[in-house]
Amino acid sequence: MDSHSQVLERLRTAFRSGITLPLEFRRTQLTKLLALVKDNEEQIVKALHQDLAKPKFETILSEVEIVTNDLHYTMSNLATWIQPEYVSKNLATKLDDCFVRREPLGVVLIIGPWNYPLQLLILPLVGAIAAGNCAVIKPSEVSSATDCLVAELIPKYLSQDCYAVVRGGAEETKALLQNRFDHIFYTGSQAVARSVVQAASVHLTPVTLELGGKCPCLIYGRINIQAAAHRLVWAKYFNAGQSCVAPDYVLCTKATRDALVPALITVLEEFYGKEPQKSPDLSRIVSARHFTRLMKLLERTKGKVVIGGQSNEDDKYIAPTVLVDVEEDDALMGEEIFGPILPILTVEELEKSIELVNRKEKPLALYVFSDESSVVKTTMENTTSGGFCSNDGIIHMALPGLPFGGVGASGWGSYHGRWGFETFSHRRACMLRGWALERFNGLRYPPYSEDKLKWLRWTTSAYSTCSL
Amino acid sequence: MERQLLQRAKEAFVSGRARPLEFRLQQLHALQRMIMEKETEISTALKQDINRSQYDTPLLELIGIENEIKLAIEKLAQWAAPRPVEKNLFTISDEVYIQPEPLGVVLIIGAWNYPWALTLIPLVGAIAAGNAAVVKPSELSECSSLLLHTLLPRYLDKDLYPVVTGGVSETQQLLRLRFDHIFYTGGSTAGKLVMEAAARHLTPVTLELGGKSPCYIDKDCDVRTACRRVTWGKFVNCGQTCIAPDYILCEPCIQGQVVEFIRQTLLEFYGADPKCSPDYGRIINQQHFSRIMSLMEGYTPVVGGQSDSSQCYIAPTVLKDVPPHSRLMQEEIFGPVLPIVTVSDMEDAINFINEREKPLALYIFCSDQKVGLTKQKTTFRLLDLSLCDSCASFYLTKAIKRMIEETTSGGVTVNDVMMHYTISSLPFGGVGQSGMGRYHGKHTFDQLSHQKACLIRSLKMERVNLARYPPQDRRRARRVRMALRSPLIDTSKRTLIWAVVATILGIGLFITLLVILLIAAGLNCTCWYWRGFYN
DSSP, X not given: OOOHHHHHHHHHHHHHTTTXXXXXXXXXXXXXXXXXXXXXXXXXXXXXXXXXXXXXXXXXXXXXXXXXXXXXXXXXXXXXXXXXXXXXXXXXXXXXXXEEEEEEOSEEEEEOOSSSTTHHHHXXXXXXXXXXXXXXXXXXXXXXXXXXXXXHHHHHHSOTTTEEEOXXXXXXXXXXXXXXXXXXXXXXOHHHHHXXXXXXXHHTOOEEEEOOOOEEEEEOSSOOHHHHHHHHHHHHHGGGGOOTTSEEEEEEOHHHHHHHHHHHHHHHHHHHOSOGGGOTTOOOXXXXXXXXXXXXXXXXXXXXXXXXXXXXXXXXXXXXXXXXSOOTTSGGGSSOOOSSEEEEEEOSOHHHHHHHXXXXXXXXXXXXXXXXXXXXXXXHHHOOOSEEEESSSSGGGGOTTSOBOOOGGGEEOOBSTHHHHHHTEEEEEEEEOOSSOHHHHGGGSSSOOHHHHHHHHHHHTSSSOBOO | OHHHHHHHHHHHHHTTTTOSHHHHHHHHHHHHHHHHHTHHHHHXXXXXXXXXXXTHHIIIIXXXXXXXXXXHHHHHXXXXXXXXXXXXXXXXXXXXXXXXXXXXXXXXXXXXXXXTHHHHHHHHHHHHTTOEEEEEOOTTSHHHHHHHHXXXXXXXOTTTSOBOOOOHHHHXXXXXXXXXXXXXXXXXXXXXXXXXXXXXHTOOEEEEOOOOOEEEEOTTSOHHHHXXXXXXXXXXXXXXXXXXXXXXXXXXXXXXXXXXXXXXXXXXXXXXXGGGOTTOOOOSOHHHHHXXXXXXXXXXXXXXXXXXXXXXXXXXXEEOSOOXXXXXXXXXXXXXXXXXXXXXXXXXXXXXXXXXXXXXXXXXXXXXXXXXXXXXXXXXXXXXXXXXXXXXXXXXXXXXXXXXXXXXXXXXXXXXXXXXGGBXXXXXXXXXXXXXXXXXXXXXXXXXXXXXXXXXXXXXXXXXXXXXXXXXXXXXXXXXXXXXXXXXXXXXXXXXXXXXXHHHHHHHHHHHHHHHHHHHTTOOOXXXXXXXXXX
């Protein structure tokens, strides 16, 4: 097994040789990545079932389809994205060529998490390959079956000189981060993110952080409660609540809550049957450690369980659970839940809910359910979050046209589609001047005079402006 | 004290008054007035700080700031508006767009070499994006720093845009606090410390750092004009510019010419004794003066070399045949000392550049061989017609193209120096050790905004959604896959062209068919032409 520095040396040599630059190479690698996902769909389903008891439908949708969509989107647009972007100029530079080139950064590091172990590792990789970089990929050891699968498949399909998989736990990741990369893409928790940025600062490596947070879900105004309940339940209990963009908690009035809870009961039964543990469509908690964490939250909460609450340690199963009468200072409100537990806080006014949300850290996503557009508009304009979706959950991240990323404590940077390409590119400003008009240049040379200055002011401040 | 200022700025931001476009425009207009009304005071401060000539100040700083403000005022509504994006089948009836939003309180740490431009241009973007900003000018340009501290509260909102003066310890205090973005201009060493401090609060950073910007002069180009342009770029502000050409790379056969042309140009610009020229600056302080002088130790300059520590004066100096591993070639010079390193050819120059850290700027002087196309291009350019990419690439000679493609840098200017800084539509920033992030014009606005992804759906048409809910089966799964497929329409150029051509052909065929049918049916057309014809 190569050491980290050997792997990096190999990748740097490959990058320096320029092999990743031509469009055909990038296209070929992306095509191979597409084949990797398509050919091995069954194994992917199996691995994810092993790791998270993820149902086949969820795997196809959230691990296979989203990746193949992004690959198709990237491949059909890459030729356009690579083109130099010509920009507007001022009078002084009218005869010059001014454009922006997208250039690869070099060798990038992609660290994936365990909740969507394939998607959150491969989607950044798509952007990295499209931008012409080499990449070190570090899957999460917590989702061990997928970790094995990725380590086996990537070298089989992609160029081994340009893309390498590095496996290991926290210690190995720390050691890996001591090395110098040209960009680090990290998906995971805030605590680890701090040490990633600190390690990056030693080499002045730019980072993209896809973190999490408590995604609030506000339900106010006139509302079709059945439809809202369907979408809320789907978004919340998808992957057993282990999604960075899952609605973490609900804020609504007492009346809405009283209508919502029975609707939730109906929908949960519709989705998972009377005994959710037996349903093939519900995932499990990823590890014993997280299971214990969630059970402790349930023990410490002062809220009242109105749906679910059952659990089975051996199976790492927690029933879809809903609690009411949860206050702002509750244990469940202290950290990102990341599990199938939904607290409902009762706040009578929308404005007070917005204030509550704004008191907390900026979330990765914010949801509003309402049939009244004024409610949606007010919430959107008075809060901030990585992404915003009204009357649905999670689905905004399936659109490759939208940038997916956080703000504040939920992260910085973004990706998906063109945004991934831009994240892993350097936008190099290029100006090609001619040799002619040297007399014109004379305006800026010493010895200076008032006249020269007047001319310069005029020529450099035409409607497409400039500085200098 | 810093904590209180930050708290006040935060409260002012949370109150929402920085958000409306009218407020932002009002603040930008006020900043514009400040620059126009106080030009004399600013020039005086800069003269005291760095012996900047009264013409260099507007040229190098004020015109730039004014243009950025004008652009922001003109384009603000456009920049702040929602930006629609493409949808898939599933979201076809929804609103999908990106909404730029302010981040909160931004910390702007300025530099001393262009104390006004490097502090106020980021501030323009911060204001335009609707943020509050704590401005920390560099203490090394003391007069400018104090003047800014006095002036800014007189023109802008006192709570939203406080100025903090002070040195290293005040900056360290500020860096312990939590901001929503830190915009730092300065050296790489301090840049690392800024990023490390920002890591504690997971604050994103923009770092505008420096490096050694190489300047390659090809033997076949117009060396005289090249040297004029390089001389201007190198010695303006006494070499204290982050994008100044740090060193020259050229072949030994033209080294003598290069030295001679630079000497002649220096005479033309600053006279026989640059110390007496009102247009030549000084080194900012003793510490930097000593630093630059020590870099030259052991080398005999071929031009200049004189100095006067009492005035922090170093004459415009050129050294030739500088060894690549000398101290002069290890750190950014940031002074009026220009080493020439010889290389055997362009390939050697490319390797030399790539062996070193990625610079903030790269300069290439090379002749345009394809003169024939220039006239045609001139007409196109004047009419501001956008040329197709393939036409434009003809202009890029093989040599220039190769040098650009085989190297990397923050930015490139070919056949001149520093000019890529002057176009606000070009993103200005570094890569690798020369920095991260970019700004100028709309780029500053985007850098200091959060691009919020928005999907506005309705609760109607729930039946369509039913396919994605459990319990799941193959038929439902297929329907969902179809609905989420992207791209909905393949909008790549090739497909678009085929689509347009196919549509035109289709319409043409349809019209032909119609005409044939009409004639065959022997109908009396309303077309007078045909009537006339048959009559």
